[in-house]
Each structure stands twice: as structure tokens, then as C-alpha cells.
Amino acid sequence: MTSSAFAPRRVAVTGAASGIGKAVVELFRARGDEVIAVDLKDADVCADLGTPAGRQEAVRAVLERSGGVLDAVIACAGISAQVPATVAVNYFGVTELLQGLRPALARAEAPRAAFVGSIVGTKTGADDVVDACLAGDEPGALAAAAVLAEAGRGNALYPASKMALARWVRRTSVTDDWAGAGIPLNAVGPGVVLTPMHAAVAVTEEQRRIVAQAVPMPLNGHAEPEVVARALLWLASVENTHVTGQVLYVDGGAEVVLRGPDHV
Numbered sequence: 001m002t003s004s005a006f007a008p009r010r011v012a013v014t015g016a017a018s019g020i021g022k023a024v025v026e027l028f029r030a031r032g033d034e035v036i037a038v039d040l041k042d043a044d045v046c047a048d049l050g051t052p053a054g055r056q057e058a059v060r061a062v063l064e065r066s067g068g069v070l071d072a073v074i075a076c077a078g079i080s081a082q083v084p085a086t087v088a089v090n091y092f093g094v095t096e097l098l099q100g101l102r103p104a105l106a107r108a109e110a111p112r113a114a115f116v117g118s119i120v121g122t123k124t125g126a127d128d129v130v131d132a133c134l135a136g137d138e139p140g141a142l143a144a145a146a147v148l149a150e151a152g153r154g155n156a157l158y159p160a161s162k163m164a165l166a167r168w169v170r171r172t173s174v175t176d177d178w179a180g181a182g183i184p185l186n187a188v189g190p191g192v193v194l195t196p197m198h199a200a201v202a203v204t205e206e207q208r209r210i211v212a213q214a215v216p217m218p219l220n221g222h223a224e225p226e227v228v229a230r231a232l233l234w235l236a237s238v239e240n241t242h243v244t245g246q247v248l249y250v251d252g253g254a255e256v257v258l259r260g261p262d263h264v
């Protein structure tokens with residue numbers, strides 16, 4: 001591998017207009033990398049990653065802008081609403097986009113892919129949704145999600161989308177398409193990150209208490225988006241030659257506290 005760690009890279013970033021994705025874009029641009037920003041609005045490529053047509057449009061437009069060669073893709077777009085669309089955006093908006101852009105990664109010298117999972121993906125009560133996601137069955141996943149939402153269990157959908165991603169990365173990373181093509185594929189699993197998404201769900205003192213209890217972060221507490229962005233940049237860097245299929249928890253210790261010392 002001859003690629004320099006410091007040569008400018010051409011990268012695509014989703015969820016680029018806010019929070020973690022925005023921090024990723026700023027870090028890349030600050031070091032001279034070329035970023036193709038993808039989001040619903042305020043981006044180079046505006047597309048809805050919650051629909052198959054929107055994903056196809058995003059892939060088409062990114063391929064056109066990149067000339068068909070990408071050094072890295074970082075998928076950050078996500079929502080946490082208690083509705084089926086959360087599964088469409090968070091799971092299929094990541095996996096289909098990465099698969100659509102994979103050929104452009106395969107043409108690069110040191111390609112990398114990474115996306116944002118979550119600490120909440122370590123637990124779910126929505127196995128039907130997770131299974132349908134992993135089967136690549138979006139209509140089935142959305143139907144199962146709708147059943148849960150109608151039963152008042154919409155709060156299981158965001159964790160389900162993230163658990164499916166955590167399992168997908170293990171299944172997919174070691175295949176011929178990814179490891180075989182020399183493309184590390186990883187996730188980060190943040191705890192609580194101080195972004196607009198978090199602000200929207202932690203408005204009241206009671207909500208903040210519930211979040212803090214659900215996600216205990218003994219090391220340094222809640223994180224700024226740059227903290228997660230820096231981990232994503234390393235996973236997507238030339239230096240990462242051998243880490244693949246992992247969820248790197250950037251969570252102040254929450255995963256260890258929640259799963260316990262013997263989980264390996």
C-alpha cells in the first residue's frame with residue numbers, strides 16, 4: 001500500500017448537515033479532504049435516505065460527483081422517532097447506501113467505510129424487525145415495525161435499527177465484497193452525544209434523568225459530536241488496515257457497564 005496517510009482523500013458523508021455528520025465533515029475539510037455531503041437539505045447531495053428512490057438518487061449523485069471513485073464513505077444520517085421510518089432511515093439508509101457506493105470504494109487505493117450505530121443497539125425487544133432487516137426485506141421490516149408502533153412499542157424501533165446494523169456489520173465485513181476487496185467496514189457505537197437529536201429527546205429534567213440512567217457514562221460523561229467524529233475518521237483512515245466488522249463503542253464506558261465485565 002503506497003497511499004500516504006496525509007494525501008487528500010475524497011469522502012462521502014451522510015447526515016452531513018447536523019450533529020455527528022457535520023462534525024465529521026468539518027474535520028475532513030479542515031485537513032484538506034474533499035467531502036461530498038449528503039443530507040435531506042443543506043448538502044451537496046440532497047436526498048431522502050428513508051426511501052429506496054431517495055437512496056438510489058443519493059448513490060447516483062455521489063457517483064457522478066466523485067467520478068466513480070471514493071476513498072471513504074461515512075454514514076451518519078439517522079432519526080430516533082418511534083415510527084417505522086426510523087428503521088428505513090437508520091438501517092436501510094445505511095446498508096443500501098454503502099452497498100450502492102461499494103463499487104466506487106473498490107476502485108480506490110485504500111478504501112474505508114464506517115457508520116454510526118449506538119449503545120442502544122446492544123438491547124432490543126423487536127426481533128421480527130431485526131430479522132427482516134438482516135434478510136434485506138424492507139417492506140417486511142416496516143410492516144413489523146408498524147405492528148410494534150401501533151401496539152405502543154415504538155420505543156423498540158430505534159434500538160432494533162441499531163442492533164440490526166451491529167449484526168449486519170459482522171455478517172458483511174468479512175465477505176468477498178468487503179474484506180475480499182480490501183475495504184474495512186466498521187461502526188461506532190456512541191453513548192449520549194450532545195447533538196440536536198439528543199436535545200430533542202432530553203427536553204425536561206425527567207427525560208434527562210431517564211437518558212442518564214439508561215446510558216451510564218462513567219468516563220467523562222456525555223460527549224461532544226467531535227469525539228465520535230474523530231473515531232469515525234480513524235476507522236476511515238489509511239492507518240486502519242486491519243480493524244473490520246467491529247462496533248467501536250465511544251460511550252464513556254456505557255457498553256461495559258450495561259453488558260458487564262464478562263461480556264467479550
Ligand code: NAI
Binds near residue numbers: 017020051090190195
Ligand atoms: P442529528 O439529528 O443532529 O443529525 C442527523 C442528520 O441526519 C440530520 O442532518 C438529518 O437531516 C439527517 N437525516 C435524517 N433523516 C434523513 C434522511 N431520511 N435522509 C437523509 N438525511 C437524513 O443527529 P446526530 O445525533 O448527529 O445523529 C447522527 C447519528 O448518530 C444517527 O445515526 C444517530 O442514531 C446516532 N447516534 C446519536 C446519538 C446521540 O446521542 N446524539 C447516540 C448514538 C447514536
